[in-house]
Amino acid sequence: MNARTYLFALVDGGGTVPPELGAARRLVERGHHVTVLAEDSMASDVHATGATFIPWTTAPNRASRRPEDDPYRDWECTNPLELFGRLLEYQFAGPAPAYAHDTAHAIDTVKPDLAVCSFFAVGAMVAAQARGVPFDVPFPNTYLLPVEGMPPSGLGLTPAHGPLTRLRDRVVRSLTLRQWNKGVPALNAVRATYGLPPVEGFFDQANLARKHLVLTSAEFDFPARMPARVRYVGAVLDDPAWTSDAPWTPPPGDAPLVLVALSSTFQDQVGCLQRVIDALAELPVRGYVTTGPAVDPGALTAPDTVTVVEAAPHSRILPHADAVITHAGHGTVVRTLAAGVPIVALPHGRDQADNAVRVSVRGAGKTLSRKASARKIAAATQQVLGDSAYADAAARLGAIIRHDAEAGALVAELEEIEVTETSVTGG
Template sequence: MTHSYLFALTDGGGTVPPELGAARRLVERGHRVTVLGEDSMAPEVAAAGAAFMPWQAAPNRSDRSPDGTRYRDWEIRSPLAQARGMADHMLVGPAAGQALDVTAAVERQRPDLVVTSFVALGAMLAADAEGIPFDVLLPNIYTMPAPGMPPMGMGLRPASGPLGRLRDRLVNGASTRLVDKYVLPRLNAVRGEYGLAPVDHTWDQVRRARRLLLLTSEEFDFPAQLPSNARYVGPVLDDPAWAVDTAWSAPPGDAPLVLVALSSTFQDQAACLQRIIDALGSLPVRGLVTTGPALSPTDLRAPSNVTVVASAPHRDVMRQAALVVTHGGHGTLVKAFAAGLPAVVLHHGRDQADNAVRVTTRGAGVAVRRTAPSSAVARAVRQVVEDPAYARAAEALGVAARRDAEGGLLVTELERFTD
């Protein structure tokens, strides 16, 4: 039986390939899929085989250039400013426009299910108001407060003992109050416009989903008591459409190949990337650096043992590589583990510190400050390349990643309309 799906997605950079990977899998199963998204995503939506509708009332950027980025989180230093920026640009600022656009799309198409990005609160409440069930995609670890899960954004390990549990309660309580301060009144105002009762906390809107689909392996995340509607459905290992058919070649020789892949969106990463390149230049390795759309290869200086390109299909490169150096985005890490590769992580922000601590706790790599000098980066690369224990730990995570990616649970959950 075929169904109709409306995906309401925001362009989060690394979130796009797994979210559109879910859409592509439904298209391949014969379902009707429409993606309501930003113009910057249109070519990738077409590659997924889905119909595309641009946001009209909601924010909509034409490309992923720094000039077109509304939320410039790399410039923010204080938690208060970060919370306000997330509220204004990601969570509740776009909500009224998202609700208008999703309501119009639902009334035209009457989909069986709305599938939204994690931050698309307006899309969720519009589905609520229209009486259409909605699922939320989380293409990373579980990022909301939950018993046993360390507070997000700080790179913390799970709590140990009474003091650790007290830490979690205090930090989670403070972060929830901070988000609610900037989001909740405006969120409930939009809910009221659609005849919906107020929610007590911001994250209650997300938890109203039929399913919270975590596009990762449970073995990568930390254990916690998650809501009953949360499901670990495995990672989507698709490369972005703009990198799939890109030609590439590694520097000549047989030294270990190191893939360097920082964010596909701008996070002010050029200086960090240059220090990584300088570090590889001092080592008996070969380096392949992919800058992504956010930077130009010509912005960087490379020694003879390092090649810098705009893009390359990471899945192909990883078959030849020994190590991945990354900012700690979930998509890059899970692909590395699926290929049995350990990681050196220079986390920049967002969920990356939390990803990094999961890597180091599992022994699948090491973390280095993003501001670390090239000598420190070189030591980390040498350490991970020369100690096979890191590769063994990465392969253990890779077994789970490959199993879950191939298991089909994501599609099963999206197609499940009766329990």
């Protein structure tokens, strides 16, 4: 096997980091040369893979995952229009020139055979295209772009099954694309700077990728008519690097163990975490809460039956767990299912409602509002623990997720490169 050179251009999306860097680590282990252009908040995670880390210099670069370092503070948005505007201004269209500038410089230095560009870093895709470098876009979740048969993303919708729900999907998709396409003028301005022709839709840039690598199992996602560029390559089940050295000892006793994990980034989840702890206090269980780096464990009050820590390796806890209460981030969901453990989902935003509905439709857990009372959380947890059908469904789906994760399709797709003379000219 010939060693190849890869440039990953990544944005810290919290749960997106372990699977994307898991891909980088696997390439390093295969003897390839991997450089990761990323935020300072990811530096230690990148170093743990063995890849070379270089920071964003003009593009957004958060110092940590604490809320004060978050560039767009999506938890403050009160309606979808405000969220769209903030995402375009602070994450997608607004910083696209800066992402393009830093990526172009990195390409000129590293001279990669392939760029792997975060879905958030649209400007990085522009730079790769302008420099003549093929690029892939990883989706460390379910497939997010609009395709026929897939319900629109972000709302936790089930697939359409009749005229009314098909109309629902067409209307929601049209309204959503109209908001995204407000970023087209800014995107085309960046493309013009690099000598590229304009695009019509905002997602056209991502659709110029060589491949879309969906880091989950097709059986977890909903079926749809996928473009030829889409590859389901299985989930990456790695723990975050920042949990690797964290201690963990099973809490004493033999009552059911319930793991609680509500996001590694700040989503204004302290109140929800406290209600979950209050719910567990009402049940004959052992609770184990990992707050992640964005929440201080000291902000929470817990009884003796509930342990609260900042970090612990979930891969060591899940074999002992009987249920998981989570915000339904994709990484936590697939690792939980791979262990055959049922879920109580409290989605907070982003892609979490979509993950939660895929769990509940398969019978592997229950979904509640993030504002659910402690009483309702306790009742749902008791139901999931008391009915073996939830664990059975989780085990069935988990067996598929484990198989796909171990199949090696992710590395095989990344290694499938037709190496050509790379152009390093351009704007």
